[in-house]
Amino acid sequence: xxxxxxEAELLLGRTPAVLRALLSGLPERWLRGNEGPETWSxxxxxxxxxxxxxxxxxxxxxxxxxxGEAGQFAPFDRFAHLRASEGRSVDDLLDEFAALRAQxxxxxxxxxxxxxxLGRTGQHPEFGRVTLGQLLATWTAHDQAHLVQxxxxxxxxxxxAVGPWQAYLSVMR
Amino acid sequence: xxxxxxEAELLLGRTPAVLRALLSGLPERWLRGNEGPETWSxxxxxxxxxxxxxxxxxxxxxxxxxxGEAGQFAPFDRFAHLRASEGRSVDDLLDEFAALRAQxxxxxxxxxxxxxxLGRTGQHPEFGRVTLGQLLATWTAHDQAHLVQxxxxxxxxxxxAVGPWQAYLSVMR
Numbered sequence: 001x002x003x004x005x006x007e008a009e010l011l012l013g014r015t016p017a018v019l020r021a022l023l024s025g026l027p028e029r030w031l032r033g034n035e036g037p038e039t040w041s042x043x044x045x046x047x048x049x050x051x052x053x054x055x056x057x058x059x060x061x062x063x064x065x066x067x068g069e070a071g072q073f074a075p076f077d078r079f080a081h082l083r084a085s086e087g088r089s090v091d092d093l094l095d096e097f098a099a100l101r102a103q104x105x106x107x108x109x110x111x112x113x114x115x116x117x118l119g120r121t122g123q124h125p126e127f128g129r130v131t132l133g134q135l136l137a138t139w140t141a142h143d144q145a146h147l148v149q150x151x152x153x154x155x156x157x158x159x160x161a162v163g164p165w166q167a168y169l170s171v172m173r
Numbered sequence: 174x175x176x177x178x179x180e181a182e183l184l185l186g187r188t189p190a191v192l193r194a195l196l197s198g199l200p201e202r203w204l205r206g207n208e209g210p211e212t213w214s215x216x217x218x219x220x221x222x223x224x225x226x227x228x229x230x231x232x233x234x235x236x237x238x239x240x241g242e243a244g245q246f247a248p249f250d251r252f253a254h255l256r257a258s259e260g261r262s263v264d265d266l267l268d269e270f271a272a273l274r275a276q277x278x279x280x281x282x283x284x285x286x287x288x289x290x291l292g293r294t295g296q297h298p299e300f301g302r303v304t305l306g307q308l309l310a311t312w313t314a315h316d317q318a319h320l321v322q323x324x325x326x327x328x329x330x331x332x333x334a335v336g337p338w339q340a341y342l343s344v345m346r
Contacts, residue, residue, distance in 0.1 A: 003334040007200055011327070017194040021187055022320075027180055127337035134336035141335055144328035145344040147195075148321050154184070155317035161176040162314055163307035164300035171318040 016098035047085035064122035189271035220258035237295035
């Protein structure tokens with residue numbers, strides 16, 4: 001599928017409501033349960049999404065938009081959030097994410113990006129040349145990837161409880 | 174994690190709102206896009222969940238509750254929905270699913286299941302002896318499994334659009 005900015009904004013804009021519908025009010029053991037060692041709980045995923053709003057997505061959009069290939073992406077610490085979620089409630093994290101995402105989308109809108117702008121290029125430290133459109137598509141897909149992770153993590157809390165039906169549930173493997 | 178009926182009811186009860194937040198108002202090409210041959214679009218997943226409410230979950234709960242191991246599960250046609258979703262709008266499907274799920278949960282509540290009831294057994298045509306608690310846990314995990322599928326399907330529409338970032342997005346593989 002080709003990238004359409006309006007569609008990406010629509011998808012990015014609804015993630016806070018999806019997260020709230022899925023997670024707000026869940027018992028703590030569901031919010032803190034993970035998939036095993038070195039995996040993240042729902043609260044840690046939320047904190048990672050917050051970190052992305054603060055230090056990854058819009059800062060990189062601005063680097064490409066303002067500096068092009070001369071600009072440098074700040075490194076994204078994909079584990080910073082593991083400290084950031086400690087002691088915070090799910091609603092607190094959901095509220096912060098919703099506010100940051102709304103602000104991000106306001107900033108995207110203010111750029112009034114044209115189709116030509118989506119072809120603007122920047123330098124990724126590993127991949128080399130990337131476009132603004134690719135960055136925005138990645139942001140959108142990254143949300144969905146973490147929704148995949150959240151529902152998979154919730155499902156796996158019942159790995160034992162489903163008994164023999166485990167054989168029918170590929171999500172458990 | 175051990176099975177707790179109240180938690181399962183809480184999770185099952187929020188699935189309609191999660192689906193609505195994720196899918197209502199999405200462009201048709203996102204609602205009808207799948208992951209390739211023999212895979213389901215978001216609309217087909219919705220229709221499958223509707224089919225499950227009608228012919229699978231509560232009917233099986235009743236078989237175990239009322240007939241125990243003497244009862245027989247009606248076969249569940251996991252492909253019946255592929256015809257059922259044709260020509261229907263996403264909001265129409267979301268509304269039907271929400272109404273059916275609310276009714277299912279009302280019926281579960283009316284049974285006033287005790288912890289002992291969760292140990293009641295039935296006969297699965299392939300697995301043999303299963304418990305009511307295992308069935309209810311499977312119903313709950315099955316929702317999450319399809320939320321995994323939906324977000325994965327959405328993410329994969331941008332498999333090309335993300336360009337080199339595909340290497341960082343395991344959801345694309």
